[in-house]
Amino acid sequence: MHAWPASEVPALPGKGRDLRIHDTATGGPVTLDPGPVARIYVCGITPYDATHMGHAATYNAFDLVQRVWLDTKRQVHYVQNVTDVDDPLLERANRDGQDWTELAERETSLFREDMTALRMLPPQHYIGAVEAIPGIVPLVERLRDAGAAYELDGDVYFSVESDPHFGGVSHLDAEAMRLLSAERGGDPERPGKKNPLDPMLWMAAREGEPRWDGRSLGPGRPGWHIECVAIALDHLGMGFDVQGGGSDLAFPHHEMGASHAHALTGEHPYAKAYVHAGMVALHGEKMSKSKGNLVFVSALRRQGVDPAAIRLTLLAHHYRSDWEWTDAVLDEAVERLARWRAAVSRPDGPPADALVEEVRAALADDLDAPAALRAVDRWAALQERGGGTDEGAPGVVSRTVDALLGVAL
Structure with a gap:
């Protein structure tokens, strides 16, 4: 599966700072010190109802991670999946009388268009769950053969008790896990499971549903969590x-994925840091497909909203915060974009070297994009008052905003 075209990232003078970011697993900040190649896996969309503002906020956060790393002169190895076969996708296709493969392809294509418009840097590997199935089946067989998985009426379940580190990502108690499992695709009430929290690795073929050759597992399709693990490990x-x-996604998806990987490899940790973006609400409730309270990037683009203004709306909120989409927050972003573009269009301006370092410092401190925006606001305000005669400053600011914030002025 192909991703989307990459926009050019301008090179800035000097070198960026190492990223200090909040790690869900430790509950506090960690300073990441990757080698020459930084490695990141971000869970992708289930391709229906794409791309809503909750999606955009999440991918904006991890686009910033990439940009901070690139500014430290590292390479970035970024992998993202597409859950192009799953219960919600099949249910939506059945509801609307569509072929599920056509629905998945259409929504994935729309997602690519939106990511391109928002200037999100693409992954080096963009992998659909369906194309990963030949690599998933052997992993499920290995887990079963090692005693970390078991069969139940033809389905194969992972035993969470096989991983001594289970619970180390989300740190939830058993009752909270059970409730979230039921809410987020699990089946804790199914009779016969060794532990109510055990997630499905392989679902035996159901009537009228897609199926693939599972070798010794029999025909069926993979569970949600093992898909990402197979792609990430590969x-x-x-x-x-x-x-x-x-x-x-902290629970169950990332918790279960980590346990699958630990059991498969005997190694720990699966990832050095677990980083999670907040939720975006509309009319007082989290945007969700089930509630239908979604604001779509593509719809805003069709209305003539500049994608740079959409991106500035996202950047105005700290990536870990939960926030609400309103017309007012978009209007503020449109006004900010106009001020910045007017400021960099002048032939000279206040010196910008300090601004570059302010933006770098803000983003290195747990991706504090709102602080970075305020720094640019201050420079633009000085520019409006005629605060300098540095001929190169507007270009430096424009390149900084482009390279580190992904906004083209």
Whole structure:
């Protein structure tokens, strides 16, 4: 599966700072010190109802991670998946009378267009769950043969008790896990499971549903968590730098994925840091497909909203915060974009070297994009008052905003 075209990232003078970021697993900040190649895996969309603002906020956060690393003169090895077969996708296709493969391809294509418009840097490997199935089946067989998985009426479940580190990502108690499991795709009430929290690795073929050759597992399709693990281990290996996604993925998805990897490899940790973006609300409730309270990037683009203004709306909120989309926050971003573009269009301005370092420092401190925006606001305000005669300053500011914030002025 192909990703989307990359926008050019301008090179800035000097060198950026190492990223200090909040790690869900430790509950506090960690300073990441990757080698020459930083490795990141971000969980992708289930391709229906793409791309809503919750998606955009999540991928904006991890785009900033990439930009900070690139500014430290590292290479970035970024992997993202597409969950292009899953219960919610099949349910939506059935509801709307569509072929599920056509729905997945259409929404994935729309997602690519939106990511391109928002100037999100693409992954080096963009992998669909379906194309990963030949690599998933052997992993499920290995887990079963090692005693870390078991069969139940033809389905194969992972035993969470096989991983001594289980619970180390989300740090939730058993009851909270059970409730979230039921809410987020698990089946804790199914009779016969060894532990209510055990997640499915391989679902035996159901009537009227897609199926693939599972070798000794029989025909069926993979569970949600093992898909990402297979892709991440194949392209990044154990101990990669950042596992990323929305905060609703900490449990069960990232917790279960880590346990699958620990049981498969005997190594720990799966990822050095687990980084989670906050949720975006509309009308007082988290944006969700089930509630239908979604604001779509593509719809805003069709209305003539500049994608740079959409991106500035996202950047105005700290990536870990939960916030609400309103017309007012978009209007503020449109006004900010106009001020910045007017400021950099002048032939000279206040010196910008300090601004570059302010933006670098803000982003290195747990991706504090709102602080970075305020720094640019201050420079633009000085520019409006005629605060300098540095002919190169507007270009430096424009390149800084482009390279580190992904906004083209």
